Amino acid sequence: MIDIRQRALDLLLITAPEDKVQGVAALFEQAATNPIEISRQALDVPELPGRPAKPDLVAPRDLPRRRNNAELGHAALIHAITHIEFNAINLALDAIARFADLPEDFYRDWLRVAAEEATHFTMLNAHLAESGKTYGDFPAHDGMWEMARKTHHDPLIRMALVPRVLEARGLDVTPKMMDKLRASGDLKAVEILELILREEIGHVAVGTRWFNYLCDQRQLEPLSTFSELLNIYFAGELRGPFHDEARKQAGFTDAEMAMLNSR
Secondary structure, three states, X not given: OEEHHHHHHHHHHOOOHHHXXXXXXXXXXXXXXXXXXXXXXXXOOOXXXXXXXXXXXXXXXXXXXXXXXXXXXXXXXXXHHHHHHHHHHHHHHHHHHHOOOOOHHHHHHHHHHHHHHHHHHHHHHHHHHOOOOOOOOOOEOOHHHHHHHHOOOOHHXXXXXXXXXXXXXXXXXXXXXXXHHHHHOOHXXXXXXXXXXXXXXXXXXXXXXXXXXXXXHOOOOHHHHHHHHHHHHOOOOOOOOOOXXXXXXOOOOHHHHHHHHOO
């Protein structure tokens, strides 16, 4: 019997990216073919995940400007996306380990997300190596994890604001990044991002599924709840343009898109 929450916590604490992605892949495979146990007690989940000493984490304004050097700028862009995917692995593991008393499908959904994010990270880091760089060679910012820390206390708020805001932002910006990479001739990176975009729609949909489930459990109306949380945590900061089609595929309603586009 696999204690999926404890195993997710063990993986969350691993600092070496290669060990983390291998462990996630192994757990996903094991959980697909073996019974799982879901411990109901609170686990001692730290505020910060296991991660390597590099990259240096700085404020977004302190990141070097990629346009100053075309070759380094291209590698820095791939590195920035790689960093997002590494954070996404930890975010999925944290959701499994941190939040108790949810249906089994919640934990299976987020384990699948962690496994797919691990694949994304591995593909991007291998592509980064082709330019002579590796994950950790450039500084990065920690915005995704800062929001994770703000939502440690409530799975409903986590589902609303991490997958449905921060990760959904990737749906909005990825097509333009693909255009930029295509123009530079990096068709391999475009191919990787095409896969990531398809699977990230599914990841945001997982957030939508469990946000709506938790709203239903608490007898909350999803649209007004989502709007209120945006006002509290992202007052004036969330603006379009939005990738309406991708967001609708990820479960955003017409009313939610109208609300977002009117902000």
